[in-house]
Amino acid sequence: MGINLVLVDPSPVVLLGLVHAFGAEADFTIQACVQDCDNALQAVRQFAPDIVVLDLMLPEKNGIELIRALKRERSPSRPVVFAMRPSAKDALEVVRLGVRGVVTKDMALHWLVRCIREVHAGRQWLEKEIAVHAIGNLLETEEANREIASVLTPREIQVARMVSQGLPNKTVAGRLDISEGTAKLHLHHIYRKLQLNGRIALVRYMQKAGL
Template sequence: MAIRLVLADDHPLILNGLTSLFNFEPDFEVLASCTDGAAALEAIRRERPDIAVLDIRMPGLTGIEVARKVNEEKLGARLVLLTAALEDEDMLDAVMLGIQGVVLKEMAPQFLVQCIRKVYSGEQWLERRSTKQALEKLLKREAGAREMAALLTQREIELVRMVAAGLRNKEIAGKLCISEGTVKVHLHNIYQKVNVDGRVALLRFAQEKGLV
């Protein structure tokens, strides 16, 4: 039986090229070609393909967001991500979502064909260096989270993330529905607990522990 595909990429030339590539292969059937994430998700719901090939960067829903929906709704499609450049956070998301294949667009088209055949047979096709970096980052983040849970309260961890995101005391107070004075007290307590002397040092500390 043919491997049934849904393809999604917001660049028409790439999408047409992918469609032509798989139409030339006798063991593939292209069920739908989509130019954005929302259309891809609808096609996956409607067609129930064996594999969905998703561009990571798409308008509306990204490939990662579509993959998350596919998992949440238990739609059954195996997932392959296409990307021009692989960021650590993208690879981390892919690993955590259990995505079976990741292919760089710079690779020869035949590698994508091989990837999909392997994924269809139950194997994985992931870029090794990026996978290793993503797993190391995940382990660092988990270790940092455990360390932070031992030092800080959940409210204090939330406040650290807000500081790391660049929010000022007034903005933090508004989001947490507390006074600026209370924010300052929290920050003073956090500085003492993690042994830093200000917001810049706190940001570096949060980065080192994988909180941001």
């Protein structure tokens, strides 16, 4: 049974290399080569490939956004990530989104071919280090969630998350239907409880914790 592919990578050189490598695989059919998320979605809608091989570093909308879009559209096409070594955060998000195949670009292409076959067969192929990063990041995030929940009230957690997203006090107050003074008071309590010296420190704390 043949495997139909759509290839997504911002580099024409990488796409050319993949076309050349996959040309040696008798059961591989490349239906489209594209360089960005929007064209990838169009190709998937048009061809309904078995596998979408994609980089995470795409222009404008990244590869994770493409995976989310495929998931929203309930596309039967299965994504396989072929990218430079992702951050622990990206590795976790990829796994959370149900991606069953990840190969890094520093590996030989025959591993990517094998990964595609495994995913097409309904199995999983995650490079060991990627899986370790994802699981480690998940455990750290869960621990951070438990820690912050034991220190802050639910309302303070809401405020902390909004502030970490860059929202000013006035906007936070409006969204939570509280006064700006109350929002500032919550922030004061958050800084004291987490032993932080201000807004920037809070943003860094929340980002590091993956919250």
